[in-house]
Amino acid sequence: MLDIKYIREHKKEVLDNCKNRGSKADIELLIKLDAERSILLGKIENIRAGKNLVKGKPSQDQLEKLSEEKSTESKLEKELDRIETELKEIWFSVPNITHPDVRISDDEDDNPVLEIVKEPLKLNFVPKDHLELAKLHDLIDFDRATKVSGSKFYYLKNELAQMEFALIQYALDITIKNGYTPLSTPDLAKNDILYGLGFNPRGESTQVYNISGTDLSLIGTAEITIGGYHAGEVLEEVELPKKYVAVSHCFRTEAGSYSKFSKGIFRVHQFTKIEMFQYVVPENAEKAHQEILNIEKEIFSGLEVPYRVIDHCTADLGAPAIRTFDLEAWMPGKPNKDGTMGDWGEITSTSNCTDYQSRALNIKYKNISGDKNFVYMINGTAIAITRAIIAIVENCQQSDGSILIPKVLEKYMNKKIIDRSSK
């Protein structure tokens, strides 16, 4: 959430920002409600102050007066409650301000390409997509997953089942080397934590699975559990930055997102992800964001996958982020919108969320002189297993249909090639 004081004092900026981001948050109403709330609160506090003046047992006269005041007070309190509920709903939906370097666009696909780190390979054969390759080598079982769990679930099998753990190890090795503390987190979290991080577990178009009869939801990303890790705490400035890398399962309802552009394991209800996260002082946020991006690049350069870096435009930016960079891998088997085969597909995403989440979760840091401020929070994908697997198998396939295992994974898998087709 944004600072309400900031919204009050920078109405024009906030309005413009909402417009740029395609947010429908009703700022005018928000400000009106906020003013009403403040007046009402003043009235209630006055009544309370009056009541507090009476010490000890009141006389009969006072009793009558007090009881009268009580009924006014409770009436006002009810009104306040109503206003605050409405206020909060809008307040939580106001997006973070936007980094000045972000492209302003109302087209979700209008994301500037910052660099193409590795160009797509020129293949002298027609590449197969990951579904065909998986079938050829018995690497993914969709039919039985559908039987057991429903559509958009999958079993990874044989080398791909191994590759999941190889990728986890590989990502952990690199992030730990870079100073990140490894965590294996819960896969469920309280809805309050989800709200705090800017996810709405209840909304109509929610991407989140709720556990009925509880106030828990399955996490869509370990960002939830790492971001919630220090909720309500005051961190010492000298301890910052705090860097974590977490392994978790991620669950997404993916409501209404069937399409030929997301076939196979590109968009699924459950996948494993290794997520990086930093708690930093404000002045180091951009540096930390860049650092996470660099680690993502280190990871995917090692995996020998062609990829590029894009910078989200305003229309594509999530509410908590002021800026987001994605790595997009070249996926030779992914259909392109122009009808040809091969397209870029998102494999990682890193966001600078400043104090948008820490304000809601009440995470502060204290400097040496004792001043407290909200920490800035930066998140980024190390590896999302399913997406990484698509990029690897589709790019590492050979003309004979075999798949070369990236060198960096060989030691974790004890093999160099996937080739079950001839057997």
Place this chain on the structure above:
RNA sequence: GGAGAGGUGCUAGAGCGGUUGAAUAGGACGGUCUCGAACACCGUUGUGGUCGCAAGGUCACCGUGGGUUCAAAUCCCACCCUCUCCGCCA
């Protein structure tokens, strides 16, 4: 899952309807003493909101959320968490 105990400030720990934002002890900070330190002694020390240029005023907060009452840390209800024992299990 069952039975019992309990959740109070940085910590330990009192309070169990009104003058308690909270005794007391410890810690931390400042001071006296000392060549310096320890000891001893004196003092200060929660968070958030709001009004105010400021001094200061004011409201809220004793696990969370409701309720009773003129008044709740104190009474009632629900939930959460911790500990001990039993059960069950990876």
